[in-house]
Amino acid sequence: MSRVTRSTPVSSQTVQHAARDLFAAQGYRGTSMKDIAHVLGVSAPNLYNHVPSKQDLLFSIMDVAMDRALDALAAALTGVTDVAAQLHAAAAATVLDFLENPAEVTVCNTEIRSLVEPYRTTIIGKRDAYGARIRGIVERGCAEGRFHVADPRTASYLILEMGNSAKAWFRPAGTYTARQVADQYADYALRIVGNTD
Structure with missing residues (x-):
């Protein structure tokens, strides 16, 4: 974790970005406001000029991530x-979001248990809405005879997990671009559902 220079202005956004990276690296419970302040080169009390609490930081990170993912999915399907x-x-948009925003995705995947209500219900609702959009496509394909899979729900879960699989090995400086990986995984998604085309 690199420390921000003192010349970098501290704002709600820089606090959120520092918290995001720390939560992804060492967990929500393993990160204190003092840790976040240290990365930003300020005192811990100074952070409360920009954010109400560590819990609000966690929710904001997840809320931004879920809204971005939902918007990207909607744009991809337009x-x-x-x-x-x-x-x-949809599969390409999902994988691409994981590859382009790995720290936020890690926080969303690992720290939902750390959210308190009503934050937890809000994020679960957005996550479920995303999953329902993918499942709806798979179910429609089965109904039209284009896809052949015994359980559309399970197939949808597998497609949603593709992003985690790609994120585990992808490196931006590697052989493939994020877009290339996303497109390859999207091809695999069609195989998962037994696309007949």
């Missing part, structure tokens, strides 16, 4: 009517 093309676009 104007796409063919069900196979929809699944390809």
Whole structure:
């Protein structure tokens, strides 16, 4: 974790970014406001000029991440009517979000248990809405006879987990770009559902 220079202005955004990276690296419970302040080069009390609490920081990180993912999914599906093309676009958008925002995704995947109400219900609702959009595509493809899979729900979970799989090995300086990996995984998603095209 690199420390921000004292010339860097401290704002709610810089506090959130520092918290995001620390939560991803050492966990929510393993990170104190003092840790976040140290990275930013300020005193811990100074942070409360920018954020109400560590819990609010955690919720804000997750809320931003979920809204971004939902917006990216909606954008990827805009104007796409063919069900196979929809699944390809949705799977690619999912994997790409994981690869381009690994710290936020890590926090969302590992720290939902650390959220208190009503924050927890809000984030679970957004996560479920995302999953329902993917599952709806798979179910439509099965209903139309384009996909052949015994359990659309399980297949949808597998597709949603593709992002975690790619994030585990992907390196930005590696052989493939994030977009290339996302497109390859989207091809695999069509195989998972037994696309007949």
